Amino acid sequence: MTPPSPRAAVVIVSYNVAAHLRRCLTSLHRSAGLPVEVIIVDNGSADGSAELVRKDFGAAALIARADNAGFARAANEGARATHAPYLFFLNPDTVVHDGALPALVAFLDAHPRAAVVAPRLHTPADRLESTLRDEPTAFNLLREHLPLFRRRAARWDRHERRRRADWVVGAALLVRRAVFDAVGGFDERFPLYYEDADLCLRLGDAGYECWLEPAARITHYGGASALATFGSAAEVRLRYLAARDALIRRRRGAAAATRYRLGQTVFLAGRWLAAALRGDRAARAFVRRAWEVTWGKNKPPATRAADA
Numbered sequence: 001m002t003p004p005s006p007r008a009a010v011v012i013v014s015y016n017v018a019a020h021l022r023r024c025l026t027s028l029h030r031s032a033g034l035p036v037e038v039i040i041v042d043n044g045s046a047d048g049s050a051e052l053v054r055k056d057f058g059a060a061a062l063i064a065r066a067d068n069a070g071f072a073r074a075a076n077e078g079a080r081a082t083h084a085p086y087l088f089f090l091n092p093d094t095v096v097h098d099g100a101l102p103a104l105v106a107f108l109d110a111h112p113r114a115a116v117v118a119p120r121l122h123t124p125a126d127r128l129e130s131t132l133r134d135e136p137t138a139f140n141l142l143r144e145h146l147p148l149f150r151r152r153a154a155r156w157d158r159h160e161r162r163r164r165a166d167w168v169v170g171a172a173l174l175v176r177r178a179v180f181d182a183v184g185g186f187d188e189r190f191p192l193y194y195e196d197a198d199l200c201l202r203l204g205d206a207g208y209e210c211w212l213e214p215a216a217r218i219t220h221y222g223g224a225s226a227l228a229t230f231g232s233a234a235e236v237r238l239r240y241l242a243a244r245d246a247l248i249r250r251r252r253g254a255a256a257a258t259r260y261r262l263g264q265t266v267f268l269a270g271r272w273l274a275a276a277l278r279g280d281r282a283a284r285a286f287v288r289r290a291w292e293v294t295w296g297k298n299k300p301p302a303t304r305a306a307d308a
Helices: 018-031 049-056 071-080 100-110 138-145 177-182 195-205 224-230 233-252 254-278 281-294 301-307
Strands: 008-014 036-043 061-065 086-090 094-096 114-122 163-165 172-176 209-220
Touching: 008 018, 008 071, 008 100, 018 036, 018 049, 018 094, 036 049, 036 071, 049 061, 061 071, 071 195, 086 100, 086 177, 100 114, 100 172, 100 209, 114 195, 138 254, 172 177, 195 209, 195 233, 233 254, 233 281, 254 281
Parallel strands: 008 036, 008 086, 036 061, 114 209
Antiparallel strands: 086 172, 094 209, 114 172, 163 209
């Protein structure tokens, strides 16, 4: 009997997180719930990740790169090497729960205008991790940070119902291959961070929708590959700021970027003052560095491609 064709291609980009990768692939094997093809694109790991896949997960395809190409390029490479109608981009520091992937596939099957759907994410301590986001603008920055307006911001939604958003966090995304290909996949000028926002917003420009499906649940350990790459949470956050600035300028222009920078400066000033009152020199130093990155100065080298 001919085996059923895969409904989804699971694309995992990995870098120096072998223990997480093993747990992720084990959970996927146990809980997939429908025919899938799995491909791991390893970005030149030095911790035996590629050997782990070859030895213990032989049914999965492997692209073992000699270098760290960043997420966007590696994810596009993995997508091109697969054939299923849906692409499931999954971080290696995740655990897939029973029924999660079938629930996401069923949602896209039933909603033809939806191009992307994300699961409900939880931390290992079973706390909700926000998945929904509004497009980064000065107004939405205000909504996210001021208590009076927070309840209207996508980030602070309770994630208990299906909800549409401007974009959804890319730790676990199910995407229609046809529309992913039509918009050119992930923009490889974003080496890390905001490539998920850029993709969702471009799909929105093309008339498609991004959704949360809370019936699908995934545990996310968070930031494992980034920490392996950059060494500290502070360095990760600086790259996040730089990528966000590049996205705003590319989509909305210099004036919108300046408005956002002014709003961000107000909140950074508040953080600096709080750190000064606590006598926290490290926090004050980080705020100064964040201010520089916000205004385009002394950017981390790995983010400069996003400015092209």
